[in-house]
Amino acid sequence: MFLKIDHIHDEGLDFKLLESKQHFDLDSTDCVLKEDVSIKGKLEKLGHEIICQGELQTELSVKCSRCLEDFSFPVNAKLKVYFVPQLEDNNLANEIELTEFDIDQEFYVDDKIDLTGPVRDSILLSLPPIKLCREDCAGLCFQCGMNLNKNDCGCEKENACDPRLAVLQQLKNKIK
Ligand SMILES: [Zn+2]
Numbered sequence: 001m002f003l004k005i006d007h008i009h010d011e012g013l014d015f016k017l018l019e020s021k022q023h024f025d026l027d028s029t030d031c032v033l034k035e036d037v038s039i040k041g042k043l044e045k046l047g048h049e050i051i052c053q054g055e056l057q058t059e060l061s062v063k064c065s066r067c068l069e070d071f072s073f074p075v076n077a078k079l080k081v082y083f084v085p086q087l088e089d090n091n092l093a094n095e096i097e098l099t100e101f102d103i104d105q106e107f108y109v110d111d112k113i114d115l116t117g118p119v120r121d122s123i124l125l126s127l128p129p130i131k132l133c134r135e136d137c138a139g140l141c142f143q144c145g146m147n148l149n150k151n152d153c154g155c156e157k158e159n160a161c162d163p164r165l166a167v168l169q170q171l172k173n174k175i176k
């Protein structure tokens with residue numbers, strides 16, 4: 001997903017892209033891109049450096065951390081990347097200076113910048129560490145492993161159920 005930098009004029013360049021979901025190679029067992037990724041933003045030149053600011057939208061299919069069911073997760077994420085030219089003698093001074101900014105730094109080669117990596121990162125960072133299909137997801141029964149959002153299995157639940165144990169229990173049942 002390349003953007004030519006010589007198309008960027010003094011007043012900047014607005015862009016709008018729709019990139020296919022296959023492009024991002026974002027496929028793991030607990031997170032899959034369901035929709036193409038729509039990105040819009042603005043590129044601005046600061047000498048040889050280029051600032052890209054924008055936002056992106058797409059939809060992921062994500063596995064619930066509690067009940068292990070897949071659910072749709074809409075992504076609305078910000079994109080802010082600072083592109084610096086890749087030079088033979090890349091001076092460290094550049095990097096040190098940039099750590100003061102809370103934005104990602106990428107290198108570009110020749111006359112084009114690639115948004116693929118930053119967009120992929122931004123999508124992944126939009127996911128919370130604990131992903132829940134809904135806030136009150138009942139999770140799995142820690143005794144029989146049944147998804148309690150769908151059914152009440154009827155097991156005695158006198159002991160407080162730790163959803164993390166339920167996940168283990170379900171794995172154990174699968175192994176049996
Ligand atoms: Zn769930």
Ligand SMILES: [Zn+2]
Nearest residue numbers: 141144153155
């Ligand atoms: Zn049960």
